[in-house]
Amino acid sequence: MFVSRLKKSFSALLAGATALSLLLSVPIASEVSAASDAVVNLSAEKQVIRGFGGINHPAWIGDLTAAQRETAFGNGANQLGFSVLRIYVDENKNNWSRELDTAKAAIARGAIVFASPWNPPSDMTETFNHNGDTAAKRLRYDKYAAYAQHLNDFVTYMKNNGVDLYAISVQNEPDYAHTWTWWTPEEMLRFMKENAGSINCRVIAPESFSYLKNMSDPILNDPQALANMDILGAHLYGTQFSNFPYPLFKQKGTGKDLWMTEVYYPNSDNNSADRWPEALDVSYHINNAMVDGEFQAYVWWYIRRQYGPMKEDGTISKRGYNMAHFSKFVRPGYVRVDATKNPNTNIYVSAYKGGNKAVIVAINRGNSAASQSFTIQNGTASTVSSWLTDATRNLAAGSPISVSNGSFTAQLPAQSVTTFVADYTAGGSSSGTTYEAETGTTLTSAAAETVNAGYNGSGYVNFNASTGAAIQWNSLYCATAGTKNVKIRYALDTGTRNLDVLVNGTKVIANQAFAATGSWSAWGELTIQVPMNTETNTLKLVTTGTEGPNVDSITVTAQ
Numbered sequence: 001m002f003v004s005r006l007k008k009s010f011s012a013l014l015a016g017a018t019a020l021s022l023l024l025s026v027p028i029a030s031e032v033s034a035a036s037d038a039v040v041n042l043s044a045e046k047q048v049i050r051g052f053g054g055i056n057h058p059a060w061i062g063d064l065t066a067a068q069r070e071t072a073f074g075n076g077a078n079q080l081g082f083s084v085l086r087i088y089v090d091e092n093k094n095n096w097s098r099e100l101d102t103a104k105a106a107i108a109r110g111a112i113v114f115a116s117p118w119n120p121p122s123d124m125t126e127t128f129n130h131n132g133d134t135a136a137k138r139l140r141y142d143k144y145a146a147y148a149q150h151l152n153d154f155v156t157y158m159k160n161n162g163v164d165l166y167a168i169s170v171q172n173e174p175d176y177a178h179t180w181t182w183w184t185p186e187e188m189l190r191f192m193k194e195n196a197g198s199i200n201c202r203v204i205a206p207e208s209f210s211y212l213k214n215m216s217d218p219i220l221n222d223p224q225a226l227a228n229m230d231i232l233g234a235h236l237y238g239t240q241f242s243n244f245p246y247p248l249f250k251q252k253g254t255g256k257d258l259w260m261t262e263v264y265y266p267n268s269d270n271n272s273a274d275r276w277p278e279a280l281d282v283s284y285h286i287n288n289a290m291v292d293g294e295f296q297a298y299v300w301w302y303i304r305r306q307y308g309p310m311k312e313d314g315t316i317s318k319r320g321y322n323m324a325h326f327s328k329f330v331r332p333g334y335v336r337v338d339a340t341k342n343p344n345t346n347i348y349v350s351a352y353k354g355g356n357k358a359v360i361v362a363i364n365r366g367n368s369a370a371s372q373s374f375t376i377q378n379g380t381a382s383t384v385s386s387w388l389t390d391a392t393r394n395l396a397a398g399s400p401i402s403v404s405n406g407s408f409t410a411q412l413p414a415q416s417v418t419t420f421v422a423d424y425t426a427g428g429s430s431s432g433t434t435y436e437a438e439t440g441t442t443l444t445s446a447a448a449e450t451v452n453a454g455y456n457g458s459g460y461v462n463f464n465a466s467t468g469a470a471i472q473w474n475s476l477y478c479a480t481a482g483t484k485n486v487k488i489r490y491a492l493d494t495g496t497r498n499l500d501v502l503v504n505g506t507k508v509i510a511n512q513a514f515a516a517t518g519s520w521s522a523w524g525e526l527t528i529q530v531p532m533n534t535e536t537n538t539l540k541l542v543t544t545g546t547e548g549p550n551v552d553s554i555t556v557t558a559q
Contacts, residue, residue, distance in 0.1 A: 036344050036373065037407070040351040042358060042426065043378035044338035045485045045557050047294045048527045049352065050257065051112065052286075052327035053084030054300035054309060058098040060088075064304060068314045069102055072303050073109040080309060080320055081328035082111060086261065086299050089117035089154050089168070096157050103163040110515060112166040112332070115154065116207065116261070118180040120147045130182055137181050139191075148195040155201045164496075166513070167202035167231055169261070176209035176237075189218040192225035202230035202510070207261055211239045213246065220252040230510075233261040236289065244293035254483045254531035255508045259297040260289050264307060272307045273317030276391045277415040282322035283363055287350045290326075291341055298326070321394045325387070325419045328395075329359045333526050335485060347372055347412065353379075353424075355525060360420040364412035373409045374420075381422040384408055390416035432487075432557035435473050437461040445469035452491065452520040455552045460491070463548035472540040476556055481534045485557045487527045488541075492516045492549035499548055502540040503530050514549045523552060532556075 054072075056064050064072065075081035085106040087099045103113045119125065124143035130136030139147055151168055158165050170191060174183030183191075188206050196203045208215040211234040219225045219232075232249060249258060265285045266278065273279070289295045300323065304310040309320030316324070334354030342348055346366030352359040358379060364370050386398040390413045401408050403422070412418055435441075436457035438448035445465035452460070463469040478484060494516045501509035508530050517524035530539070541551065 037375045038340045038343040038347070038349045038360075038362070038372060039375045039377060040340075040349075040358065040360060041338045041377040042353055042424065043432070043557075046336040046338065047258070047290075047296050048485065048529050049290075049330055049332065049334045049336060049354075050259065050297040051083030051332045052298045052323060052330070053082040053086065053111065054303035055086040055088070055262070056099075056102045056303055057088050058102075059090060059095065061302060061305070063098065064102050065314065066105070068304055068310060069105040071310060071314060071316065073106045073111050075109075075328055078316065079328075080316060080324050082106075082303070083327065083332050084297055084299055085111050085113045087113060087115045089115045089151070091117070091119045091121045093153065093157070096154060097161075099158070100161050100163060103158070107163060110332075112513070113158075113163055114167040114169070114202075114204065114261075115158070115165055116169040116172040116204070117151070117154075118172050120181060121150060124150070125181060137177070138183065138187070139181060144191055144195045145198075148191075148198050151199050151201075155199070165201050167204050168199065169204040169207050169233060170196065171205075172207055172262075173209040173235060174206055175212060175215055185215050185218050188215060189222060189225055192219050192228050193222060196225070196228035203228060204231040204233040204259070204261065205229050207233040207235060209235050210237050211235065211243060211246075213248070216246075217248060220248050226252065226256070229256065231257040231259050233259050234295075235262045236260055236265070236285075236293075237263060241288050241292055244288060246293070250294075255503075255529065257296050257529075258294060259299070260293065260295040261297070261299050262301055263299075264301040268301075268305075268307045270306055273305075273309075273311050273319045276318055277365075279318035279322055280363065280365065280415055280417060282319045283325055283361065283417040284348060284365060286323065286326055287348050287361060287363060290336055291350050294336075298323075316394070318389070318394070321389045322417055324395060325361055325389065325417050329387075329419050329421055330361075331355070334359070335527050344370060344372065346370070354527070356423055356425070358422050358424045361417065362410070362412055362420065363417045364414060367414050369414050370412045371409060372412050373407060375407045376403070376424070377406070378427060379424040380406070380427050381424040384410075384420045384422045386410065386421075387419045388413065388416060389418075390414070432555045433477070434553050434555045435476060436553045437471055437473075437551045440473065440475060442472040442474060443470070444472075446471055449550070452550065454491070454521045454523050456489070457553065460550045460552040462550050463543050465543060466547050467543055467545055469543040469548060470540055471551060472538055473554065474538055476532065476537040476539055478532045478534060478537060478556070478558075480558070481532065482558070483529050484532045485527050486530055486539065487525050487555040487557075488514075489523055489525055489552040489554070490514060490517070490549040491520050491523045491552070493519050495546075497546045497548050498544045500542040500544055501528060501530060502538075502542065503532060504538055511544055517549075520550060
């Protein structure tokens with residue numbers, strides 16, 4: 001991130017691809033799809049999506065108003081549906097209250113909130129010579145523990161004032177710190193090894209300005225530092241699409257999240273938010289981040305700015321509508337599924353599923369309209385709804401499209417983005433295995449029940465204690481080792497419950513949040529990602545201070 005009066009200059013950005021155009025129904029097993037079809041495989045699960053959003057920064061440009069908070073985090077008509085808010089950790093504790101109002105409003109609308117610092121308190125820093133800049137600033141080496149406590153103090157302050165932070169970063173852009181605090185890769189590694197473990201919140205690192213791997217490779221290659229990092233955060237300023245994939249994270253980051261925590265794209269020109277077709281580059285960039293980068297969150301810079309998703313007058317911009325094609329329909333806990341990335345020239349596709357809905361985002365970057373065919377595998381649907389943004393329309397609803405024999409065809413106008421949504425029923429071959437909560441498990445301060453309706457199997461499990469109650473599945477079979485998606489079917493009337501997740505006796509997720517489903521008979525789904533070994537594994541859910549939701553089952557699939 002940067003101060004509002006400071007412009008970041010990028011080198012030429014992006015030259016890649018992203019997946020576009022799809023939809024659903026179950027094809028006959030022997031059916032052969034044309035080479036130009038966009039094929040969506042609902043059983044081929046990829047990363048779990050945490051959400052889409054941006055930063056609110058009252059210290060630099062003023063707070064969002066009450067109406068602007070509704071526009072940003074509401075998900076009705078003329079709202080963005082953002083589900084992630086980033087906030088600022090001021091070095092001065094007296095200013096922390098400025099973050100509260102918007103953070104509380106975001107949480108009330110179901111968003112998660114995370115925080116990033118630019119500077120430690122001034123008494124913890126010193127100047128040094130950074131490539132000839134003798135006024136450069138760094139954290140004093142004898143203040144690492146004090147700085148960890150400073151971050152803890154912010155977490156505690158926010159929690160005591162109604163904001164339960166999802167995560168906190170060690171440092172915003174440690175490798176682009178012209179007006180804030182520099183960190184070398186070695187300094188970041190030291191802090192992650194020796195101090196990050198004392199922070200009472202999920203920890204994000206290193207938030208490199210351009211996703212430079214020299215900042216994050218040392219963390220991934222050090223077992224202790226990696227254990228203390230929950231989320232690998234990255235910014236994508238000037239990052240080429242070819243550098244979005246991160247093989248080392250795929251190899252070493254099992255059980256960790258990967259978030260894109262800041263960008264604006266393609267520029268920050270004054271009053272550029274409504275330029276068309278330039279704004280179409282926003283959805284194209286998101287698609288590449290999801291498909292090539294396999295990021296789980298996508299976070300814009302300022303939510304309200306003359307080049308942002310919301311203009312200074314509080315209305316949604318063309319750039320914002322491009323983000324909304326994802327943020328309104330790909331909700332937290334949805335899972336990206338495999339889809340033909342570039343089925344035809346200028347056509348790009350990505351696909352997601354969650355809550356028995358399939359979502360396909362299709363982008364036509366060409367100057368001519370295109371007729372695109374979609375084929376859905378391992379799921380059936382009868383109709384597809386669509387929303388379109390182009391030069392003259394903003395999230396305009398289209399007529400329902402019929403799905404026949406597992407396929408449908410849609411017209412993609414020139415220079416447009418279309419989101420397709422369908423209710424689907426799973427079908428075909430599936431690599432997932434479902435395990436009921438009430439059978440084949442060990443229960444601690446928990447009991448099987450049949451009181452509330454809507455469960456599968458012979459019942460569900462009700463936690464009977466607020467701390468330490470547990471369900472352990474004792475025999476989860478995996479043909480191969482690696483990251484697995486675990487879909488938890490649960491019911492919760494109101495509020496949010498937090499559970500620890502242990503795999504083979506090791507805690508892999510702390511305080512996983514379960515949001516309310518609306519009633520004890522309304523069953524929802526939450527997908528998490530955890531590491532598992534070849535053959536037999538155990539998985540345990542443990543309550544942490546609240547009684548917990550009722551749990552019906554889990555379904556384990558390969559990532």
